[in-house]
Amino acid sequence: MPEAPEVQTVLSTLETQIQNLKILKVDVFYEKILANPSIKELLVGQSFLQFHRIGKYLIFTTELYDFIVHLRMEGKFYLLNEIPKEKKHIHVIFSLSDGRFLCYHDTRKFGRMELYPKQEDKYNCPALKKVGWDVLDERYTPMYLYSKIHTSKRSLKAVLLDQSIQAGIGNIYADEICFASRLDPRTRAYRLSKKDCQILVKESKRILAGAMKYGGTTIRSYTSSLGVTGLFQLKLHVHTKEGCPCDVCSNPVIKTFVNNRGTYICTHCQKRK
DNA sequence: AAGTTCCCCTGTTAGC
DNA sequence: TGCTAACAGGGGAACT
Structure with missing residues (x-):
């Protein structure tokens, strides 16, 4: 994926x-x-x-x-x-x-x-035409995100997956970004502060850029076979980790559904606002 | 207008 | 064992 x-x-x-x-x-x-x-x-x-x-x-x-x-x-x-x-x-x-x-x-x-x-x-x-700024584009800023979502009743997760707001985040990274930002993906977007948006944008860029660096280094060993596929080998903290102890607090990661998407959360670390 | 649900596909897995 | 049903998921259309 x-x-x-x-x-x-x-x-x-x-x-x-x-x-x-x-x-x-x-x-x-x-x-x-x-x-x-x-x-x-x-x-x-x-x-x-x-x-x-x-x-x-x-x-x-x-x-x-x-x-x-x-x-x-x-x-x-x-x-x-x-x-x-x-x-x-x-x-x-x-x-x-x-x-x-x-x-x-x-x-x-x-x-x-x-x-x-x-x-x-x-x-x-x-x-x-309907695609928002790429997450790594410098125009994707905390204030841009805040302006797009501060009146929205949708969940944080829905907003992160919405490519017309920002482009590049899928289901896996959405969960990881919420975990890194210590925010519950079920939080309604209008409850998020400018400070929350600052953290979300920062973590989104950090996680995607980090994964790209990893993918870029891993692919080299595969170029000889000339199979050109994206490799997903980033260390996951919550996604697909249902029942596993949280890497930070050791409480079990839960799986639920947000917007009909399988969603993984450490409810101890991630605050619902 | 904004938000949600359905649908496109098929390989894999869960359930009976 | 062998079958069917559910599930996974990005994004656009259709719907509320």
């Missing part, structure tokens, strides 16, 4: 591997991955020139376009020397000018690919 750090790892690896390579051919085996079937033809002859990430969106800029890919739950890229025999979950294959193949693999078929005319400011791309 790639969140911003895993997406960044995929992007960085691809940047070193496929920059300036031209797309000779695109084969699509599951059309619904593409927002528009014409993408297949439009990309032929284009080259992967620049690589950007906003939240969980990958942005590959070519001569004419911004090619936007969202991996959703299980999307992965593999860079292979030949087309694999087992293509069950491979839905798109890009034939590249160096003879290799960039294969898009996605068991649940949730991923999406979109194509738009190239924009200077990627936030202007139609695919990202």
Whole structure:
């Protein structure tokens, strides 16, 4: 389940591997991955020139376009020397000018690919129109967060997962950010002070940046196999730790549901306001 | 308008 | 043992 750090790892690896390579051919085996079937033809002859990430969106800029890919739950890229025999979950294959193949693999078929005319400011791309600042963007500040949520009745967790407020946080990191901020994810957003927003923004940036650094170091040993996947190896304190003793206070971590999402909390460390 | 629920998918696991 | 049902989850559509 790639969140911003895993997406960044995929992007960085691809940047070193496929920059300036031209797309000779695109084969699509599951059309619904593409927002528009014409993408297949439009990309032929284009080259992967620049690589950007906003939240969980990958942005590959070519001569004419911004090619936007969202991996959703299980999307992965593999860079292979030949087309694999087992293509069950491979839905798109890009034939590249160096003879290799960039294969898009996605068991649940949730991923999406979109194509738009190239924009200077990627936030202007139609695919990202409703996406808020990336968590690591300097414009994502405590006051920005406070202004977005201080009248909202929604839970803190819902707000952290809302990509139109800030982009890049998924279910795992949302729980970890709440734990690090010592806030109960069920807290109503309007109850959060400016000081709470300061802590939340700081911890969000710290945790995502830390995970990216880790992913970036771990991926190197995998580049030889050219399997380009995001690695999630950050040390988790609460997420998936139901019943485990809290790393801080040793009380058991509980699992509950917030906004229909499995949510892990140390109710001793995390205060509900 | 804001907030919630449903749905898209399929592999894995829990339950009978 | 073998089957079905529930579950996981990002985000957009549909609904309240």
